[in-house]
Amino acid sequence: MAGFDSASLRGDFPILDRVVRNGNRLVYLDNGATSQKPRSVVDAEREFYFHHNAAVHRGAHLLAEEATDAFEGARTKVASHVNAKSEEIIFTKSATEALNMVAYGFLNATLDKSGVGSPFHIDKSKNIVVSELEHHANLLPWQQLAARTGAQLRWFPVDPEGRLDLTNIESIIDAQTAVVALTHQSNVTGAITDVPLISNRARQVGAIFVLDACQSVPHMKVDVQALNIDFLAYSGHKALGPTGVGVLWGRYELLEQMPPMLTGGSMIESATITSATFASPPKRFEAGVPNMAQAVGLGAAIDYLNNVGMGAIAEHESELTSRALAGLGAISGLTIIGPTNNHARGGVLSFTVEGIHPHDLGQVLDDKGIAVRTGHHCAWPLMQALKVNATTRASFYLYNTEDEVDQLVAAVIDAKRFFKV
Amino acid sequence: MAGFDSASLRGDFPILDRVVRNGNRLVYLDNGATSQKPRSVVDAEREFYFHHNAAVHRGAHLLAEEATDAFEGARTKVASHVNAKSEEIIFTKSATEALNMVAYGFLNATLDKSGVGSPFHIDKSKNIVVSELEHHANLLPWQQLAARTGAQLRWFPVDPEGRLDLTNIESIIDAQTAVVALTHQSNVTGAITDVPLISNRARQVGAIFVLDACQSVPHMKVDVQALNIDFLAYSGHKALGPTGVGVLWGRYELLEQMPPMLTGGSMIESATITSATFASPPKRFEAGVPNMAQAVGLGAAIDYLNNVGMGAIAEHESELTSRALAGLGAISGLTIIGPTNNHARGGVLSFTVEGIHPHDLGQVLDDKGIAVRTGHHCAWPLMQALKVNATTRASFYLYNTEDEVDQLVAAVIDAKRFFKV
Amino acid sequence: MSLESLYQEIILDHYKNPHHKELHAPYAIEVHHNNPSCGDEVTLRLSLNGDSIGQVSWSGVGCSISQASTSIMSDLVTGKTMSEALELERIFLELMQSKGNFSGDVEVLEDAVALSGVAKYPARVKCALLGWMAFRDAALRAGSS
Amino acid sequence: MSLESLYQEIILDHYKNPHHKELHAPYAIEVHHNNPSCGDEVTLRLSLNGDSIGQVSWSGVGCSISQASTSIMSDLVTGKTMSEALELERIFLELMQSKGNFSGDVEVLEDAVALSGVAKYPARVKCALLGWMAFRDAALRAGSS
């Protein structure tokens, strides 16, 4: 057993008591899409709004001071959670924005004369490395960048288990590679990438390494120093935090050289009608009145996660995953899409059932109160590579229980009966 | 008197009971920076999180359905509030993001081959028109666009009252003008722009008209059809809504032709490893899991505003402004920066006091519990044009009272005594 | 609402043995539609017979609802005049957007009334409409060419 | 904390009659610093006298805190050795970052202890530091050139 009792902390999540279809209590297994929120997170936002709400970094009054303290305090929590410095943390609206921000850092450095000689300057002699298993959020921004700069887009293929095939790493990441952007844990197969292996290669050739940590930071201890990476992005809403807040971490030396994507208030050093100079990071990347309450809420989420313990959470999810792999794996006609053993994988589990389209399976599960995701999971190229049209995905979190896994397995068996397959 | 009693609705805003420095009850006059939140807005977010939270447009389960209904319901409210169609409303994180999104629409259409012939395609034969009184959020994105495309940046100057000087409108907006981007109400002087006059000229020459409505939508009835404009941006947090949500409205025919700024999940029509096609608006512009709870909160804010009545709010603020103009105007050594009469102006009031730097004045007011803003208000070029280094700004909202205006006036007089000027 | 009434026997039958699911040639118009939120897709071919719908044939992947709905639609529109077919599409769309508040006229919609339960599940409405939207697109293009 | 203890007489005196506030020539180094959140700015010139601070002169616009602090700083560092002056800057910075938890050693900081109240107002700390940061920048550049 993990170091905590998931059943006892469920009381912190009011939505888990919801009665959904047919009087069934909610079994929420769609954590890969978004997580539920503990009371402490929503209370932290409420406390911010009803006691300290003001525009940060601007006002000359007490509330503005308190709001700034709350916002910057959240930054410190977010930073230490991934072993980074505060001034390296940028609050974005989402991981999607964070990843686009880095891609636009390259585009803007390339378009602006000041960008020549910067590590963000690229052109058609350079290449960009992604993989076939990327979420669209870590693929499309790089496709766009490649199309707009003439740089070549390259990718790691996947093996039949949905893991990165690193056979040709030396030729894929070469001296002309400007940036390598990969996912830490696949949101479809749960496969965990061997980051240090690849980031070392990136380091060798002087490429910038960007990690999409959407499915890892919420579920395990992540240390940006140990991973030897340059940028990391994740979304607060998948980590018990509010919607509308994401995180971009970047090494300070790189942030200092990166042009902003968004321009506007609070990110300048000086401005005239015709030109402006920009503030130092992180301010440079936080134009406008920021998502203050959401940052504060994310800080509370991180407190919650740390109280439970990232190690204990990972262990708990691993136990659930083992149980699900065994239970689902025993169903005839069911194929796990992704690693079938519980090594180097997280608590995201995709599968197909012969004769039942994922939509129909999802409908039967929903009828029993079990919430899963069906479809291509915003990873269409991976679907194409694995030659499946869609999958059903169950994804676990700290509040899920063994009993819920068993309900999932039983429901899939029922669905087969219902559709007579 | 306006059609409502501001004293009686103060109970809906818990923060207004806060005791700040020296046992003083908060007098919040920094609404131009951000507004306070009624209980109904924070409750709407809580209700979303604890009953319906799920990723919208994706899941095949009941919560996903409910979350989608809540999110799309908010879009409908936001749309009808400015007399637009639902599918013309894009949820952003802020006005800053919304304005950048349009500027990047131009940049991307210009960089992408597909952009030739689109109204968003520009080059050095074109020009971009802004004004000297713009907030940095509606200036810097256009500066960047001009620098990156070679288009010429032009601007309307301001007169000594801080109003746009439209004398040369015919030569400033000419046949080569691609876009005109102006503020509806100055966040420094409160001056209201004569939008139809200028948008008609833009229409004549075929230029796109972008309105920064940050200081108008929260305070008066705004009708995008009557204003005859193409894009409008504002921030939820200034309109009783949550932080982390903004709105971009655009005419559908234009949105259909505009390339996205952010790419990622939920905004595609199809995707392969090398290329993607994009969904129709508004989805095209909402990559990733959106700020769902914040959109829902903004919907509740709009309900609140409509219950009070936009006309009544404008009238109430106008009464407060008249009182403040009279009270402050009578103080010797005090100069109103902006229109001194209450015609075509909103409830934002900047001033300087001879011999007292705004920071010091702000400090004295803060000591008495009065929250104002001091500095350049993210409108540095306007400060340069008006030849002031900084101002003190009081900005009113529906919950402010005449008594609070009187406290402000008395406190300024006290400050003069304190600093012996 | 029970699963059984969503997945009526008639739907599962069409799903297992879809009608007209084999692309035919010659044809006047071919269209390809997909549902970006789930990846389901349909390719549909249409030939005209004067002012009437001649042959409808299709291929694609999708859930039971989308497959059955496309199969039923193909049966229904074949042989109808263009305007009758488009009117049918309008009525079916209305049924799907009804949120489950009415059940459809079996005289008009025939087998398609079996899909009325879908209207209660907004996420599935797009599945039921995939084939119909492809047909509508094809018919309008055929009509204007 | 009262306004009176923030705005001590000594601060208001320096504000009204700032010392060294007139740019002098010749000079070794000139720096320009601003505070982007409020627009206050200072131009500071420094000349050395061997290893000691020769002359500090400045101009600028700003609030009473920034003006008084720059005035007091100019008095304090003039004639000190480079390392004494930088040590003073370090001690003053520490006082400003103390959140008001200590009041500063009058033996060391002299008039500058009158600014200790500023540490209780985070938004004003930047005002008090503007001139000091400009001095530190100038001194380090002068030292390294």
Ligand SMILES: Cc1ncc(COP(=O)(O)O)c(C=O)c1O
């Ligand atoms: C006129 C005006 N435009 C734009 C903005 C930017 O809004 P935000 O910082 O919420 O993006 C503001 C407020 O700061 C404003 O007052």
Ligand SMILES: Cc1ncc(COP(=O)(O)O)c(C=O)c1O
């Ligand atoms: C691996 C991965 N990357 C990126 C994203 C995008 O995150 P968001 O939609 O919160 O921006 C997601 C989640 O949707 C994800 O699972």
